[in-house]
Amino acid sequence: MTTTVIISIFLAIFATSLQNARGATMEPCLESMKTASLPDLPYAYDALEPAISEEIMRLHHQKHHQTYVTQYNKALNSLRSAMADGDHSSVVKLQSLIKFNGGGHVNHAIFWKNLAPVHEGGGKPPHDPLSSAIDAHFASLEGLIQKMNAEGAAVQGSGWVWFGLDRELKRLVVETTANQDPLVTKGSHLVPLIGIDVWEHAYYPQYKNARAEYLKNIWTVINWKYASDVFEKHTRDLDIN
């Protein structure tokens, strides 16, 4: 199951660059493949204080996310060579590095958009249709937040807690993933609406071992507008309530 998902993620990344290469040989496809780059933070490093400190935002974005991008590009380069050489065992061997680092890049790119300074709407509760959908699935916004916090606190080791949309079952879900596994590794029909990083690097300088307090405070800077936009985009064609 995992191998299928890894290959699906990998092919999804490929697909965005293959528009002109249909029917062509493999090498031009590989050459046109774009590498990842560190997206800019949509706000200043201190803009999420006091919920998340400037120190954490700098380290998290400039060091951790940057490292995932660098290592992911390195792995893609190796993959490119392995594929060109028909070295299939290396191709398979590289999948875990791609999953770790590519997943790290994908997850953090979503995460920065999941957060917003208070003066830009961070923490402002969602409006309909997402709001009603949350009430239908979790009884209330507080119910959702409590569930996210409980599951996030219970993640052992490193991982993420997600609030997502299941396009196939037409419902909202709370899921956790280990390490840098994207939400899609829990189900290919899952779309992330909000992800909260519970790796220790996400909170340690400020909160130390108090992960529960980090989870309590992060809701003051959660960008519900982004979650609503993604939700609406994916439910336009679904009958969800």
Next chain:
Amino acid sequence: MAASSAVTANYVLKPPPYALDALEPHMSKQTLEFHWGKHHRAYVENLKKQVLGTELEGKPLEHIIHSTYNNGELLPAFNNAAQAWNHEFFWESMKPGGGGKPSGELLALLERDFTSYEKFYEEFNAAAATQFGAGWAWLAYANDKLKVVKTPNAVNPLVLGSFPLLTIDVWEHAYYLDFQNRRPDYIKTFMTNLVSWEAVSARLEAAKAASSSSS
């Protein structure tokens, strides 16, 4: 009542064999205060709560670790039990003025099984640096051979059938206050300034004795 207090003594937060500031400047007092005083303490306290009233209550820690490892299908108490064990083992793997190259029989065995101390260092360093997410790197002993192992989260060599000799904690909480994201610098500092080869030698002797008596 006396019997149950005797057995809960199995799960004790033992202090490190040195003061919390004794590893400075290589590992700060602040790190020890949080890592031992909060993280390790929580594993022990939560384990006690978790086994209370269950058939695991009063069992030796290693027994709990093996039965809750459950061949990889981890049962709820595994995390706390293994982490309680791992952390005590970690504090005892370090000492003030530690690090560097071992000597005598231990060096001879490292040279035998890794070709040189430098090769061992390289392998141990690589294991610690490439354990993705939370986990541990180990020097372990099995079938009369030394080997380097890396494990995720709370897993340790006990459940993998080998004797742990040395460990480095690579959960972010182990190094974040002192090194932030710079895990390679933390590993280098550990190897250069903290490893207690005396502890490793003592454990190796115990492992050899246990191997020969059970084979």
